[in-house]
Amino acid sequence: MVKTDFLVIGGGPAGLCAAIETSKRDVKTLIVDEGVELGGQLVKQTHKFFGHEGFYASVRGFEIAKKLISQLNENVTVKTQTTVTGIYEDIITAYDREKDLVFEIEPKYILISVGASERFIPFKNNHLPGVYGAGAVQTLMNQFKVLPGKRVLMIGSGNIGLIVSYQLLQAGAEVKAIVEIADKVGGYDVHARKVKRLGVPILLRHTIKEAIGEEKVEGAVIAQVDEKYNIIAGSEKEFAVDVICVAVGLVPSIELASMAGVQIQYIPELGGYVPYRDREMRTNVKNIFVAGDLAGIEEATTAMIEGKIAGLKVAEEITGQNLDSEIERMQEELVEFRSGPFSEKVRKGLERFFPQEMMSYSKTSQQDLGPVGKLRPVIECYENIPCNPCQTSCPAGAITVPENINSLPIVDYSKCTGCGICVMKCPGLAIFLVQENFQPDRDLVIMPYEFLPLPEKGQEVIALDREGREVARAQVVRVVKSANKTYLVHLSVPAGMGEVVRSFRLPKExxxxxxxxxxxxxxxxxxxxxxxxxxxxxxxxxxxxxxxxxxxxxxxxxxxxxxxxxxxxxxxxxxxxxxxxxxxxxxxxxxxxxxxxxxx
Missing domain, CATH: 1.10.10.1100 (BFD-like [2Fe-2S]-binding domain)
Incomplete structure (x- = not known):
């Protein structure tokens, strides 16, 4: 029998943040996680986070996991490779895979933060080896350094599909296309732009029809769909691929919450069946809290904030401290993060539980691209997403994100020094430096680059436009390395191409x-x-x-x-x-x- 004040089931961003808050206040806390290490999805995320620096904006996911784990103190006990198998009226059971034994836990309070599982779709031969969920591909590739294949077809253009496509390209795979059944991209525009300028087409109003192969995936058939998502006969296209990666959404993992007697409701805006919770993340069962994707499919940043709220409330009740002001501050953070258009569905879903607030944000994008001939940033971020590292990183105070972090950034070119820090810090790789007439008949484009090998000074490369099309020959003038692994490549391009060139590729060996x-x-x-x-x-x-x-x-x-x-x-x-x-x-x-x- 293991007795503890606070049991955290799931050591992802929500669970870790809850444990940090309780452990700081001397609450005896036990984290049980079935992974080989703490961090949940963070450990396989190599991209930089959006949001603000208070919640690790511009820091890569696996590095955030390390930062959170480092904040746990001696009040926290960790059991990895362990799965909670049942929640009963008087006891909780867990299975330790390393010791091959089941043991019992008796906590005073419980946080269930087990996340979500991948949604799957039926299509012919979807049982073949080579058909993966996006999470499995990330685990193989980023956690265990195994590339699942060389030629990939991505199904789904949400943030996960776009991010994993980019990471596959970084790992050396070829992404043949991203297939999306809807009439618009599901994820952030900046993520879509990253893969498009690398030459990956995004095929809207398409779906997968069939995987080709006998013993493994050797190809895939896709087809167009009509307004009712029915396949249009005769529109089939075939791709020669060895991996079909499915990224069509997540489903909250409600099993343990349901066992515990938590009220479950079907709210499609939150991802399907989800547990009831109030503003303090408490369920209808007084000593049980929920947070993260289990409580509704959102970003990892909101999972961290929800975890903090739950941890603060548990610590308040166990220690008797008044933590209302800190809880309220975290709730205000949630309101700001959810005030943009991408959180509209989430707000609608949460209205079923409690009234929603919303802050105003600026929808005005900058039309002035700055004085011709001056080295200056061009910010190609046209979508209201919660993010402001460009503002907070600018040493000259030249960039502002007015009202709240869902607003579009504005540059004051009279203050800008052209230092390039914003280019390195932007999580969406959406900022470029441009200077016309850098040399006679040549423009200068400075762009973020996250691939290996790095080009060398003086090397000639093939310049690409926003759609990944070859548009010119360019020469590398300089390469600036960065500790956060977003390097700056200075390209000399033909005059007039400074507003066209947004990527490049090295000549084929x-x-x-x-x-x-x-x-x-x-x-x-x-x-x-x-x-x-x-x-x-x-x-x-x-x-x-x-x-x-x-x-x-x-x-x-x-x-x-x-x-x-x-x-x-x-x-x-x-x-x-x-x-x-x-x-x-x-x-x-x-x-x-x-x-x-x-x-x-």
Missing amino acids: TESFVCRCEEITVDQVERAIEEGFTDYEELRRYLRVGMGPCGGRTCRSIVLGILARKTGKTLKEIGFGTFRPPSMPVKFESIVKGEIENEK
Whole structure:
């Protein structure tokens, strides 16, 4: 029998924050978690958090887990790899997987913060190895350093689907597409922009129809849907992939709460079936509290705040301290976080439990992009999400997020020094520095970069626009490293491209040859066209393409195709060039011999 003042079931962000508050006030606390380490979903999250710095904005999830765990003191006992198996009228049972035994717990107060499980969808062959939930992919990839596959189709464009797609790209996988059944992206616009400028298409009004394969996933069939989400016959598309990652939402894990006699209600805006709770996170069972995704699917930041509220209330009742002012401050934090448009559904759902408050926020985006020729930030954050690190990190006070953190940021260019700190700190990677006429006929674009290998100074790269399309050749001027692993890459781009270029890719290590005789690559042909050689004969004279032993039999059609693609002209408009003798390589000796024989 283990006796404790406070039992926390689930050591994720909500559970950890609750335990921090009770342990600071000398409340004997036990955390039981079935994972191999505390932190819940935080340990597999490598992206930076939104919100404000009071709740770890611009800090990566796994680092937040370490910060929270470090705040636990000697009043906290931790049991990992342990699952609570039952909540009875007089006792709680738990199974310790390491010791292979069941033991009993007798607490005075309980917080159930077990999170949620992944929602799944039916489609043909969804049992095949290679079909994963997004959480499983994150666990394999970010926690255990195992890449589940090389070619991935992502199903779902919520924040989880967008974030995991980006992390797959960071890990070296190819994300073929993100498939979304709705008519708009479900997650934050800044997350969608991150993957789109890396060349990943987001296919709206599409769904998965079938996984292809016998023993494992070898492909996938998707199709368009109509207004009622029925598949449109004949619209099928097939992808060659070895992983289908499903990220279509979460379902609160209500099992333990229901066992404990907590009232369960169906509230779709909160994720489905959820337990009743009041403003202090207390359920209808007096000594049981809930927090985090179990209480309603939201962000980890709100889970931390809810955990703090529950922990403070438990500490108040056990110790007799008056903690009302701290509880009220945390409740005000929740109101601010939930005041934006993305929390509209949550507010509607919570209205079923208690009245909701809302703070006003600014919806006005900045139209002025600053003085031409000055190095300045361009903030491409057009959606009201709870986030303000750009404001708090600016040493010159040039960026403001008016009213509350759901407002859009505004730059005072007269104060900006172009230091680039905001670019490094932005969790959405939505800030760029731009300077026109950086050099004669060249603009400068400074962008956030989170991939390896890093480019080198002087290296030529392929510049991409907001949709991931190749738009120019660029040169790396400088690379600034950062402790938070968001590096700044300074790119010199052609004049006029400063407002177009938003990403880049390194040249492929394996060159693709157009003319094998003269060893002319696709890259060389494209570069020559960009330099102004837009005629086959010009390219032949400049590069010697088609002047090898085959006389252009292999490469002429390839070069003409590249010309058509790069110039936007048809093959008829371009023409096929001029054919000149000899039609095959002939030795001068043979020509001379022929002349001699003719003279004879």
